Amino acid sequence: MNITSAQYKKNLEDENHSIIATIDGVEWGVPLSVGNRHYDEILRQVEAGTLTIQDAD
Protein backbone atom coordinates (compact mmCIF):
# COMPACT_ATOMS: atom_id res chain seq x y z
CA MET A 1 0.00 0.00 0.00
CA ASN A 2 1.65 3.21 -1.19
CA ILE A 3 0.66 6.08 1.11
CA THR A 4 2.09 9.38 -0.04
CA SER A 5 0.30 11.77 2.31
CA ALA A 6 -1.79 11.69 5.46
CA GLN A 7 -3.41 14.51 7.38
CA TYR A 8 -5.84 14.51 10.27
CA LYS A 9 -9.27 16.08 9.87
CA LYS A 10 -11.13 17.45 12.87
CA ASN A 11 -14.79 17.06 13.73
CA LEU A 12 -17.05 19.87 14.89
CA GLU A 13 -15.79 19.37 18.43
CA ASP A 14 -12.27 20.14 17.19
CA GLU A 15 -11.07 16.56 17.72
CA ASN A 16 -9.25 14.44 15.16
CA HIS A 17 -11.87 12.13 13.64
CA SER A 18 -10.45 10.93 10.35
CA ILE A 19 -7.35 11.01 8.16
CA ILE A 20 -7.30 12.32 4.63
CA ALA A 21 -4.74 10.08 2.96
CA THR A 22 -3.52 9.55 -0.57
CA ILE A 23 -3.29 5.80 -0.98
CA ASP A 24 -2.14 4.24 -4.24
CA GLY A 25 -2.82 7.57 -5.91
CA VAL A 26 -6.39 7.93 -4.63
CA GLU A 27 -7.52 10.25 -1.84
CA TRP A 28 -9.44 8.41 0.89
CA GLY A 29 -11.13 9.66 4.05
CA VAL A 30 -9.95 7.05 6.53
CA PRO A 31 -11.75 6.55 9.86
CA LEU A 32 -9.71 6.25 13.04
CA SER A 33 -10.93 2.69 13.38
CA VAL A 34 -8.78 -0.37 14.01
CA GLY A 35 -9.83 -3.04 11.55
CA ASN A 36 -10.05 -0.62 8.67
CA ARG A 37 -7.22 -1.82 6.43
CA HIS A 38 -6.14 1.69 5.47
CA TYR A 39 -6.01 2.88 9.08
CA ASP A 40 -4.16 -0.26 10.15
CA GLU A 41 -1.59 0.30 7.41
CA ILE A 42 -1.20 3.99 8.31
CA LEU A 43 -0.52 3.00 11.91
CA ARG A 44 1.97 0.36 10.75
CA GLN A 45 3.85 2.84 8.59
CA VAL A 46 3.85 5.48 11.33
CA GLU A 47 5.23 2.87 13.74
CA ALA A 48 7.89 1.97 11.18
CA GLY A 49 8.84 5.61 10.85
CA THR A 50 8.05 5.78 7.15
CA LEU A 51 4.95 7.96 7.39
CA THR A 52 4.00 11.03 9.36
CA ILE A 53 0.41 12.15 9.84
CA GLN A 54 0.20 15.90 9.44
CA ASP A 55 -1.85 17.95 11.87
CA ALA A 56 -5.28 19.12 10.78
CA ASP A 57 -5.56 22.51 9.16
Added chain:
Amino acid sequence: MTSKARELAQIPSTPSGRRNIVINGAMNVAQRGTSFTGLGNGDTGYQVDRFRFVESGSPTYEFTVSQSTTVPSGSGFSNSVKFDCTTADTAMAAGDTLKFEQWIEAQNLQHLAYGSSSAKSLTLSFWVRSNKTGNYVVWFYQDDDARQITKTYSISSADTWEFKTLTIPGDTTGVIDNNNARGLLLSWGLASGTTYTSGTQPTAWESATNANRYAGLNVNLADSTSNEWYITGVQLEVGTVATEFEHRSFGEELALCQRYYHTTDHLAGSSRAHAAYILGVYTTTRGFFGIDVPVAMRATPSISMEGAINLREPDLTTDGTLSSVSYYSNLNNTKFVIDATFSTSTANTFRSVSISTDGAFLFDAEL
Protein backbone atom coordinates in the same frame (compact mmCIF):
# COMPACT_ATOMS: atom_id res chain seq x y z
CA MET B 1 -33.57 -50.77 6.41
CA THR B 2 -36.00 -48.44 8.10
CA SER B 3 -37.35 -45.52 6.16
CA LYS B 4 -35.33 -43.11 8.33
CA ALA B 5 -32.13 -45.08 7.75
CA ARG B 6 -32.86 -45.16 4.03
CA GLU B 7 -33.42 -41.43 4.08
CA LEU B 8 -30.11 -40.80 5.85
CA ALA B 9 -28.28 -43.11 3.48
CA GLN B 10 -29.37 -40.93 0.60
CA ILE B 11 -27.81 -37.80 2.08
CA PRO B 12 -24.57 -37.05 0.24
CA SER B 13 -21.35 -36.97 2.22
CA THR B 14 -20.78 -33.33 1.37
CA PRO B 15 -22.99 -30.64 2.87
CA SER B 16 -25.90 -29.33 0.85
CA GLY B 17 -27.15 -25.77 0.76
CA ARG B 18 -24.66 -22.89 0.82
CA ARG B 19 -21.33 -24.56 0.11
CA ASN B 20 -18.94 -22.08 -1.45
CA ILE B 21 -17.01 -20.11 1.16
CA VAL B 22 -15.37 -18.00 -1.54
CA ILE B 23 -17.18 -14.84 -2.65
CA ASN B 24 -17.39 -13.97 -6.35
CA GLY B 25 -15.78 -17.23 -7.42
CA ALA B 26 -17.38 -16.90 -10.86
CA MET B 27 -15.72 -13.47 -11.25
CA ASN B 28 -19.01 -11.86 -12.25
CA VAL B 29 -18.96 -8.83 -9.93
CA ALA B 30 -16.54 -6.03 -10.83
CA GLN B 31 -17.61 -2.86 -9.05
CA ARG B 32 -14.21 -1.18 -9.45
CA GLY B 33 -13.98 -1.72 -13.19
CA THR B 34 -13.13 -4.46 -15.63
CA SER B 35 -9.56 -3.75 -16.70
CA PHE B 36 -6.51 -2.50 -14.81
CA THR B 37 -3.31 -1.81 -16.71
CA GLY B 38 0.29 -1.38 -15.64
CA LEU B 39 0.02 -3.31 -12.38
CA GLY B 40 3.44 -3.88 -10.92
CA ASN B 41 5.60 -2.63 -8.09
CA GLY B 42 3.48 -0.95 -5.42
CA ASP B 43 0.19 -1.80 -7.08
CA THR B 44 -1.27 -4.44 -4.78
CA GLY B 45 -5.01 -3.92 -4.92
CA TYR B 46 -8.45 -5.20 -5.86
CA GLN B 47 -9.81 -5.65 -9.38
CA VAL B 48 -12.86 -7.93 -9.68
CA ASP B 49 -14.57 -7.95 -6.32
CA ARG B 50 -12.92 -9.71 -3.36
CA PHE B 51 -9.90 -10.83 -5.42
CA ARG B 52 -6.72 -8.87 -5.65
CA PHE B 53 -3.44 -8.64 -7.53
CA VAL B 54 -0.60 -8.80 -5.02
CA GLU B 55 3.07 -8.05 -5.49
CA SER B 56 5.91 -7.95 -3.01
CA GLY B 57 9.48 -6.78 -3.20
CA SER B 58 10.34 -4.46 -6.05
CA PRO B 59 9.37 -6.35 -9.20
CA THR B 60 9.88 -4.83 -12.63
CA TYR B 61 7.06 -6.75 -14.31
CA GLU B 62 3.77 -5.18 -15.26
CA PHE B 63 0.44 -6.87 -15.86
CA THR B 64 -2.99 -6.01 -17.10
CA VAL B 65 -5.57 -7.69 -14.90
CA SER B 66 -9.04 -7.82 -16.38
CA GLN B 67 -12.43 -9.43 -16.19
CA SER B 68 -12.47 -11.67 -19.25
CA THR B 69 -15.20 -13.47 -21.12
CA THR B 70 -12.82 -16.30 -21.98
CA VAL B 71 -14.26 -19.22 -20.04
CA PRO B 72 -14.18 -23.01 -20.12
CA SER B 73 -16.65 -24.19 -22.72
CA GLY B 74 -19.87 -25.64 -21.40
CA SER B 75 -19.02 -24.87 -17.80
CA GLY B 76 -21.77 -22.33 -17.26
CA PHE B 77 -19.39 -19.50 -16.48
CA SER B 78 -19.59 -16.10 -18.17
CA ASN B 79 -16.44 -14.49 -16.80
CA SER B 80 -12.93 -15.19 -15.67
CA VAL B 81 -9.99 -13.13 -14.46
CA LYS B 82 -7.09 -12.73 -16.84
CA PHE B 83 -3.49 -11.85 -15.96
CA ASP B 84 -1.71 -10.56 -19.07
CA CYS B 85 2.01 -9.80 -18.78
CA THR B 86 2.82 -6.50 -20.50
CA THR B 87 6.35 -5.95 -19.16
CA ALA B 88 8.51 -8.99 -18.55
CA ASP B 89 10.68 -9.64 -15.50
CA THR B 90 12.88 -12.59 -16.42
CA ALA B 91 14.91 -12.68 -13.23
CA MET B 92 12.75 -12.20 -10.17
CA ALA B 93 14.74 -10.83 -7.24
CA ALA B 94 14.73 -12.96 -4.11
CA GLY B 95 11.94 -11.07 -2.38
CA ASP B 96 9.73 -10.47 -5.41
CA THR B 97 6.42 -12.23 -5.82
CA LEU B 98 3.34 -12.19 -8.03
CA LYS B 99 0.07 -13.50 -6.57
CA PHE B 100 -3.69 -13.60 -6.90
CA GLU B 101 -5.53 -13.67 -3.58
CA GLN B 102 -8.74 -13.63 -1.61
CA TRP B 103 -9.04 -13.11 2.14
CA ILE B 104 -11.94 -14.83 3.88
CA GLU B 105 -13.48 -13.19 6.94
CA ALA B 106 -12.73 -15.06 10.15
CA GLN B 107 -16.25 -15.31 11.53
CA ASN B 108 -17.36 -17.01 8.32
CA LEU B 109 -14.97 -19.88 9.06
CA GLN B 110 -16.05 -20.91 12.55
CA HIS B 111 -17.81 -24.01 11.21
CA LEU B 112 -14.39 -25.40 10.25
CA ALA B 113 -13.69 -25.97 13.99
CA TYR B 114 -10.03 -25.14 13.50
CA GLY B 115 -7.94 -25.56 16.61
CA SER B 116 -9.91 -28.63 17.70
CA SER B 117 -9.77 -32.33 16.99
CA SER B 118 -12.88 -31.82 14.85
CA ALA B 119 -11.16 -29.48 12.41
CA LYS B 120 -12.64 -30.05 8.97
CA SER B 121 -10.93 -30.68 5.67
CA LEU B 122 -11.37 -28.16 2.88
CA THR B 123 -11.44 -28.64 -0.85
CA LEU B 124 -10.53 -25.85 -3.24
CA SER B 125 -11.56 -26.25 -6.86
CA PHE B 126 -11.14 -23.92 -9.81
CA TRP B 127 -10.71 -23.70 -13.57
CA VAL B 128 -7.36 -22.40 -14.76
CA ARG B 129 -5.66 -21.82 -18.09
CA SER B 130 -2.28 -20.50 -19.18
CA ASN B 131 0.22 -20.71 -22.00
CA LYS B 132 2.79 -21.27 -19.26
CA THR B 133 2.82 -24.93 -18.28
CA GLY B 134 4.44 -26.16 -15.09
CA ASN B 135 3.84 -26.45 -11.37
CA TYR B 136 1.99 -23.72 -9.54
CA VAL B 137 1.34 -23.39 -5.81
CA VAL B 138 -1.67 -22.28 -3.79
CA TRP B 139 -0.75 -20.99 -0.34
CA PHE B 140 -3.37 -21.35 2.42
CA TYR B 141 -2.55 -18.99 5.27
CA GLN B 142 -4.38 -18.69 8.58
CA ASP B 143 -3.80 -15.19 9.90
CA ASP B 144 -4.61 -15.38 13.61
CA ASP B 145 -1.90 -17.92 14.40
CA ALA B 146 0.30 -17.41 11.32
CA ARG B 147 -0.17 -21.00 10.09
CA GLN B 148 0.27 -22.28 6.56
CA ILE B 149 -0.10 -25.21 4.25
CA THR B 150 0.30 -25.31 0.48
CA LYS B 151 -0.82 -27.39 -2.45
CA THR B 152 0.68 -27.74 -5.89
CA TYR B 153 -1.24 -27.99 -9.13
CA SER B 154 0.11 -28.49 -12.62
CA ILE B 155 -0.90 -26.85 -15.86
CA SER B 156 0.00 -29.55 -18.33
CA SER B 157 -1.53 -28.32 -21.58
CA ALA B 158 -0.84 -24.82 -22.84
CA ASP B 159 -3.80 -22.56 -23.54
CA THR B 160 -6.28 -25.17 -22.38
CA TRP B 161 -8.76 -24.86 -19.52
CA GLU B 162 -8.06 -27.41 -16.78
CA PHE B 163 -10.13 -28.15 -13.69
CA LYS B 164 -8.11 -28.41 -10.47
CA THR B 165 -9.08 -29.84 -7.11
CA LEU B 166 -6.93 -29.37 -4.01
CA THR B 167 -7.84 -30.80 -0.59
CA ILE B 168 -6.21 -29.74 2.66
CA PRO B 169 -6.70 -31.25 6.11
CA GLY B 170 -8.26 -29.30 8.95
CA ASP B 171 -5.84 -27.53 11.26
CA THR B 172 -6.24 -29.00 14.73
CA THR B 173 -3.80 -26.50 16.24
CA GLY B 174 -4.40 -23.02 14.90
CA VAL B 175 -7.57 -21.26 16.05
CA ILE B 176 -9.41 -18.87 13.75
CA ASP B 177 -10.74 -16.10 15.98
CA ASN B 178 -14.46 -15.40 15.82
CA ASN B 179 -14.37 -11.85 14.54
CA ASN B 180 -14.63 -9.72 11.42
CA ALA B 181 -10.90 -9.69 10.70
CA ARG B 182 -8.76 -11.75 8.35
CA GLY B 183 -9.33 -15.47 8.72
CA LEU B 184 -7.97 -17.53 5.85
CA LEU B 185 -6.02 -16.44 2.79
CA LEU B 186 -6.15 -18.20 -0.55
CA SER B 187 -3.07 -17.18 -2.52
CA TRP B 188 -2.30 -18.42 -6.02
CA GLY B 189 1.45 -17.99 -6.49
CA LEU B 190 2.31 -17.04 -10.08
CA ALA B 191 5.96 -16.08 -9.69
CA SER B 192 8.30 -15.83 -6.76
CA GLY B 193 11.89 -15.16 -5.83
CA THR B 194 13.89 -17.56 -3.70
CA THR B 195 12.94 -15.98 -0.40
CA TYR B 196 9.62 -17.78 -0.71
CA THR B 197 10.64 -20.91 -2.66
CA SER B 198 13.90 -22.11 -1.14
CA GLY B 199 12.32 -24.29 1.54
CA THR B 200 10.22 -27.43 1.55
CA GLN B 201 6.58 -27.60 0.62
CA PRO B 202 4.51 -28.09 3.80
CA THR B 203 2.21 -31.09 3.46
CA ALA B 204 0.63 -30.43 6.86
CA TRP B 205 -0.31 -27.25 8.66
CA GLU B 206 2.76 -25.58 10.17
CA SER B 207 3.88 -22.28 11.59
CA ALA B 208 4.39 -19.93 8.68
CA THR B 209 7.90 -19.65 7.26
CA ASN B 210 8.75 -17.59 4.21
CA ALA B 211 11.00 -20.19 2.59
CA ASN B 212 8.22 -22.77 2.41
CA ARG B 213 5.49 -20.48 1.14
CA TYR B 214 5.73 -21.20 -2.57
CA ALA B 215 8.20 -24.09 -2.50
CA GLY B 216 7.44 -26.20 -5.55
CA LEU B 217 6.49 -23.27 -7.76
CA ASN B 218 8.60 -23.64 -10.89
CA VAL B 219 6.88 -21.11 -13.12
CA ASN B 220 7.59 -17.43 -13.60
CA LEU B 221 4.46 -16.03 -15.18
CA ALA B 222 6.24 -12.70 -15.53
CA ASP B 223 9.09 -13.90 -17.72
CA SER B 224 7.52 -13.04 -21.09
CA THR B 225 5.00 -10.61 -22.47
CA SER B 226 3.43 -13.61 -24.20
CA ASN B 227 2.29 -14.96 -20.83
CA GLU B 228 -1.29 -14.98 -19.65
CA TRP B 229 -3.17 -16.79 -16.90
CA TYR B 230 -6.92 -17.18 -16.49
CA ILE B 231 -8.98 -18.40 -13.54
CA THR B 232 -12.67 -18.84 -12.78
CA GLY B 233 -15.05 -21.09 -10.89
CA VAL B 234 -13.23 -20.79 -7.59
CA GLN B 235 -14.96 -22.78 -4.88
CA LEU B 236 -13.80 -23.58 -1.34
CA GLU B 237 -15.96 -26.04 0.53
CA VAL B 238 -15.95 -28.29 3.54
CA GLY B 239 -15.02 -31.89 2.86
CA THR B 240 -12.71 -33.83 0.61
CA VAL B 241 -14.82 -33.75 -2.54
CA ALA B 242 -15.19 -30.92 -5.02
CA THR B 243 -18.87 -30.61 -5.78
CA GLU B 244 -20.42 -28.80 -8.70
CA PHE B 245 -19.84 -25.05 -8.60
CA GLU B 246 -22.49 -23.23 -6.62
CA HIS B 247 -23.80 -20.63 -9.04
CA ARG B 248 -25.42 -17.79 -7.11
CA SER B 249 -27.53 -15.04 -8.61
CA PHE B 250 -25.76 -11.82 -9.56
CA GLY B 251 -27.76 -9.91 -6.96
CA GLU B 252 -26.84 -12.31 -4.21
CA GLU B 253 -23.16 -12.28 -5.12
CA LEU B 254 -23.16 -8.49 -5.41
CA ALA B 255 -24.63 -8.20 -1.92
CA LEU B 256 -21.92 -10.47 -0.54
CA CYS B 257 -19.29 -8.28 -2.20
CA GLN B 258 -20.83 -5.06 -0.92
CA ARG B 259 -20.03 -6.03 2.65
CA TYR B 260 -16.42 -5.23 1.67
CA TYR B 261 -16.72 -2.61 -1.05
CA HIS B 262 -19.50 -0.44 -2.35
CA THR B 263 -19.68 2.17 -5.04
CA THR B 264 -22.67 4.28 -5.83
CA ASP B 265 -21.79 3.44 -9.43
CA HIS B 266 -21.82 -0.33 -9.46
CA LEU B 267 -23.23 -0.47 -12.95
CA ALA B 268 -20.60 1.35 -14.96
CA GLY B 269 -21.99 3.44 -17.74
CA SER B 270 -25.43 3.91 -16.25
CA SER B 271 -26.83 7.40 -15.90
CA ARG B 272 -26.20 9.22 -12.64
CA ALA B 273 -28.59 10.94 -10.31
CA HIS B 274 -29.28 14.58 -9.65
CA ALA B 275 -30.37 15.31 -6.10
CA ALA B 276 -29.34 11.85 -4.98
CA TYR B 277 -28.45 13.18 -1.55
CA ILE B 278 -29.19 16.36 0.41
CA LEU B 279 -26.25 18.15 1.99
CA GLY B 280 -26.35 20.64 4.82
CA VAL B 281 -23.89 23.46 4.10
CA TYR B 282 -22.19 24.08 7.46
CA THR B 283 -19.64 26.65 6.31
CA THR B 284 -19.01 27.95 2.82
CA THR B 285 -16.56 25.09 2.18
CA ARG B 286 -17.73 22.29 4.45
CA GLY B 287 -20.94 20.34 4.85
CA PHE B 288 -22.47 17.00 5.77
CA PHE B 289 -24.81 14.53 4.15
CA GLY B 290 -25.89 10.94 4.61
CA ILE B 291 -25.53 7.87 2.41
CA ASP B 292 -27.22 4.54 3.04
CA VAL B 293 -25.41 1.48 1.72
CA PRO B 294 -27.35 -1.63 0.73
CA VAL B 295 -25.47 -4.06 2.97
CA ALA B 296 -23.94 -3.65 6.42
CA MET B 297 -20.25 -3.25 5.78
CA ARG B 298 -17.67 -5.41 7.50
CA ALA B 299 -16.05 -2.50 9.34
CA THR B 300 -16.07 1.26 9.29
CA PRO B 301 -15.11 2.00 5.69
CA SER B 302 -12.74 4.44 4.13
CA ILE B 303 -14.63 6.78 1.85
CA SER B 304 -13.60 8.37 -1.40
CA MET B 305 -15.10 9.98 -4.46
CA GLU B 306 -14.34 10.04 -8.15
CA GLY B 307 -15.43 12.19 -11.03
CA ALA B 308 -17.30 15.46 -10.86
CA ILE B 309 -19.82 15.88 -8.03
CA ASN B 310 -21.53 19.22 -7.64
CA LEU B 311 -23.81 20.95 -5.18
CA ARG B 312 -26.93 22.37 -6.77
CA GLU B 313 -29.73 24.68 -5.85
CA PRO B 314 -33.29 23.42 -6.40
CA ASP B 315 -33.29 24.87 -9.93
CA LEU B 316 -30.08 22.87 -10.59
CA THR B 317 -27.83 25.94 -10.56
CA THR B 318 -24.39 24.75 -9.47
CA ASP B 319 -23.36 26.15 -6.08
CA GLY B 320 -20.10 24.41 -5.22
CA THR B 321 -18.05 21.41 -6.39
CA LEU B 322 -16.99 18.64 -4.04
CA SER B 323 -13.24 18.23 -3.68
CA SER B 324 -12.94 15.79 -0.78
CA VAL B 325 -15.03 13.46 1.36
CA SER B 326 -14.32 11.58 4.54
CA TYR B 327 -16.06 9.44 7.08
CA TYR B 328 -17.77 11.36 9.89
CA SER B 329 -20.05 8.93 11.71
CA ASN B 330 -22.14 5.87 11.06
CA LEU B 331 -25.06 3.81 12.22
CA ASN B 332 -24.46 0.03 12.24
CA ASN B 333 -22.16 0.33 9.23
CA THR B 334 -25.21 0.83 7.02
CA LYS B 335 -25.76 4.59 7.14
CA PHE B 336 -22.85 6.97 6.93
CA VAL B 337 -22.58 10.67 7.54
CA ILE B 338 -20.12 12.10 5.05
CA ASP B 339 -17.93 15.10 5.83
CA ALA B 340 -17.54 16.96 2.54
CA THR B 341 -15.21 19.75 1.46
CA PHE B 342 -16.15 21.82 -1.57
CA SER B 343 -15.55 25.03 -3.43
CA THR B 344 -17.51 27.97 -2.13
CA SER B 345 -21.19 27.36 -1.50
CA THR B 346 -23.83 29.18 0.53
CA ALA B 347 -23.54 28.58 4.26
CA ASN B 348 -26.56 27.57 6.33
CA THR B 349 -28.49 26.22 3.38
CA PHE B 350 -29.27 22.80 1.96
CA ARG B 351 -27.97 21.77 -1.44
CA SER B 352 -28.56 18.67 -3.49
CA VAL B 353 -25.57 16.49 -4.28
CA SER B 354 -25.49 15.94 -8.02
CA ILE B 355 -23.35 13.13 -9.36
CA SER B 356 -22.16 13.59 -12.93
CA THR B 357 -21.77 10.82 -15.46
CA ASP B 358 -18.31 9.92 -14.24
CA GLY B 359 -18.93 10.47 -10.54
CA ALA B 360 -19.33 8.07 -7.64
CA PHE B 361 -18.79 7.66 -3.91
CA LEU B 362 -16.65 4.70 -2.87
CA PHE B 363 -16.73 2.76 0.39
CA ASP B 364 -13.89 0.37 1.23
CA ALA B 365 -14.04 -2.09 4.12
CA GLU B 366 -11.92 -4.80 2.52
CA LEU B 367 -9.87 -7.20 4.56
